[in-house]
Amino acid sequence: MKPPPFEYYNPQSLDEALSHLAEHGYDAKILAGGQSLVPMLNFRLAQPAILVDLNNITDLAYIQNGDSGGVQIGAMTRHAQVERDPIVADRAPLIHETMPMIATTQIRSRGTFGGSIAHADPSAELVAISVALEGKFRLRSQSGEREVPAADFFLGMFTTQLEPEEILVETSFPTKPARTGWAIKEIARRPHDFALVGVATVVSLHADDRIQNSRIVFLSVGDGPVVAEKAAETLRDQSPSPELLRAAAETAAVEDIDPSNDIHASAEFRRHLAKVLTRQALETAIERAKG
Amino acid sequence: MKTSIGEPIKRNEDPRLLTGKALFVDDVNITGMLHAAFLRSDYAHARIKGIDTSAARERPGVVAVYTAEDMGEDWAPGPSNVAPPPAEEIIFHSRTQVPLAKGKVRYVGEPIAIVVAESRYIAEDAVEDIFVDLEMLDVVADLEAALDPETILVHDDLDSNLAAHMFQGKGDYEAAKASADLVISRRIDFDRGAAAAMENRGVIAHWEEKAQHLTVWDTTQAPIPIRNGLAARHGLPENQVRVIAPFIGGGFGPKILLHYPEEIMIPWVSIQLCKPIKWIEDRRENFLATTQERQQIHEAEMILSKEGKILGVSHTFLHDTGAYDPYGLTIPLNTESHATGGYDVPNYHSEVKVVFTNKMITTPVRGAGRPQGIFLVERLLDIAAKELGMDPVEIRKLNFIPPEAFPYEREIIDQAFTPLILDSGNYQPVMDKAVETIGYHQFISEEQPRLRAEGKHIGIGIIPFVETTGVGPYEGARINVDPSGVINVATGVGTQGQGHFTSFAQIVAEQLGVDVSDVNLITGDSAEFHWGTGTFASRGAVVAANAIHASSKIVRDKVLKLASKILEAPEEELELEGGFVRVADIPRLSISLGDLALEANPLRGTVEPGMEPGLEATAYFGPQYGAAAFGVHAMIIEVDPETMMIDIKRYVVAEDCGRILNPLILEGQIHGGVAMGIGNAYYEQLIYDENAQLLNASLADYLVPTACEIPHIEIEHLETRSPLNPLGTKGVGEAGTIPVPALYAQAIENAFPDHDFEILEMPLSPNKLFEILYKKEVGR
């Protein structure tokens, strides 16, 4: 379990990092917190010729108020910092609630917010919630910058819109609209494991408590974040009732997702858990939306 | 005599361990040392048609590459660790592991070649340069299908994949069955798990050509047999080989195999190259190439009277030994020894077929066949209790071996190859203690109905078990008083975290009147003490501890004899305390043990005939047969019927392992054992596919419970001393793991009283519970 040989660059600025990427393209890989990449190197699942380490680019680690409300999180911000940040707790409570679900304290001290998103593991909580929160990602290369909505960013298992010469520099999340509630529910074998199934929901209510809009996004049931569109449709403009939420959960579990079998859970069990968790998440989100 | 045995003394070794000052194998670095990596088979079964190592040899930094062919005459399988037991009509085909695969590979992870290089990195790169031409063969992955006549053979020279076939019995089971009121028959399935010690294996070998001496640091539980085996293999006198098993981060059984391929290859390469060679197993290798345990399939039966008395137990079972069977029938023998639990069972019959498959070898892992036996008898008893409408605790009490029936003869052969006799015990008080501590009666009559009314699925389990421990043949110890006043103790058993540095020290401290911290224990270094068999079968506190007790008594006698002469006082008037020998009534008439040791080793004058220099003694202890410990575990759980997650609300252990040497260490052993049992029952399963590929060979996918998953454990101690050894100890090292699978099954069933299902397989998982329970419409 030793990685094959690679060259290591330790740029001191974003520009320097971008120039390494521009020069080496597909041969290079970015090293952020290393919590996903280093195991892959040691298992020899990834064999990049060059590693470009972002850990000295301190100006990529920050949390600040967004321009029009919301919050902006620099890609190299450690999970642990996000977990404890008051701005995040205030403006993006779903992110705040999610952070402790990721791995262990030790891993969260090292792993980065941007690394988790760029890695695009279908089981990563941040992948699902950034879609649920309608987040946006800023990608930079030597030739310029572009902003990609989370919903368009994830292309499949460990694949995103990132080009080999691009760096994810910032993630941003809009202000939470009024009368909006959120929840994330997941089941993991041990608390620090990747979840067997997880679901994040954001629900907005009309003034009369009918559901205006809802987003239900799953993790660990497909090749990426899976949005339960049919279930959300069944909720639109309806008054929440236990029967309604139960039915929506059933729709999500049966029609919106197509989970697969693996050594930890059968597809059938995953669907079952998806149904249970969706109902629970919707209940919590609606309660919170009512305030 | 001031007592020290039985005191809750903190561990002598912990400051060293906790501050990183303890030597582990990987800490050893020698100038000029080279590093080895193994090319291991990616396939479970294939014929080797050719191996091309030329590219690997050419890689810069590579020093040597060897295959089986390159070993010439030195290539030889083996040795066998455990011979077949002396049972009548036994069939046993010994096929032992090979240093490097020759002709064919028989499991994923089997070593094919070794690369030696300047660094482990280069060695691993070079492993990828080796090309092996393989002809794929069908794979023996399924334990039951393995015995079909059409199935391909793991060992081509045998007629079938049958490794061993054995019958055992007591009484006349069939005759008893004819008159039984109730017959319970079930199929029971156990799958494989890993020991997953924190420290993986490692071997460092240093052949010094000019001294003609081989030193090996090895993470072994059996340093002395490893030394003897290496000496024999290399044609060296035993005193030219030294094996050191330093601190080891957990053994749990697999580290006792004699010899792993790596334990043969690393010393062999060191001799070839006259260089020190290091190999440290990584976690992936540990999953693939360290021995595993537990897979068995039983057709089990219990016969009872309508009053609930067990009339007999019978089982026919398959035991998976993997690709080779170096450990003989130890595991199935243990299963048989425990398949009647702590019960008075007049009729017993067993038939076992040990089967070769294309998987890693199985050898004892903490519990070692016992959890399967206890699961079998306790499950059948639970089902019988339901059929008879009896309380599960009452049916057990009715069947316990009564205290006056000890020593109790099972009339079968156990793992020590002696007839199984349970030496001593008093089971009912232990059961009563567990029942009382968990509040069994109050729980089932008040709390459980109330919680059930609230819609909660809350269940209780209570499972007794026996543990045969402390088998021979022997251990020994040499003790001497150092002129500094420190007491040196050397023994051959290795140590892997059991607290030997403290519990053994307590025995010596009590005899010699010194502080426990002044006892310096050296274990597992053949240069210090070269007799012994190793740490296994929960035997340290029985066999090694009694050897230490015996030798410290001899040293005490020597101390008294010499002090009596010097202090001019009769021996009866002397007392040993605080590192001094004193005349009881005249405290100023005293001499320190250190000074006495100097007096015992004079530079002039004469050591009189019949005397020996120094205050030193060596003694051995070999028990007549093993000592049987007993315990009861009780647990209250809540199952979430929607997610199948289990929350342990309470966990109680009542344990009787004879004389307690140190209750803190004892409780530590129980905590660790229970944690391992919880893993066995609910988290840990090695999952192989139909090609015998291990699908979860990493700690990300093989789930070892962490501190978060282990509940607070309440422990109650009882003492029924063993009459078989002077200290009265029994073993406890494996106790914690043994009843846990049966306990989970019972408690889960109890949590769903309105659902008619049975748990007859292990390990469980939320997914498996979903399969079992959901068919019963739970949680819809």
Ligand SMILES: Cc1cc2nc3c(=O)[nH]c(=O)nc-3n(C[C@H](O)[C@H](O)[C@H](O)COP(=O)(O)OP(=O)(O)OC[C@H]3O[C@@H](n4cnc5c(N)ncnc54)[C@H](O)[C@@H]3O)c2cc1C
């Ligand atoms: C035992 C364990 C348990 C875990 N459990 C969970 C869990 O429950 N939930 C969860 O979500 N995660 C879990 N993780 C993963 C953890 O959250 C990682 O921190 C995260 O996935 C990757 O972040 P990183 O900073 O370590 O990235 P790295 O490992 O350094 O990089 C990951 C990938 O992203 C790329 N990358 C990183 N940063 C950028 C960037 N700024 N721009 C472009 N590409 C980039 C890298 O090139 C690499 O391909 C676990 C990890 C471990 C080891």
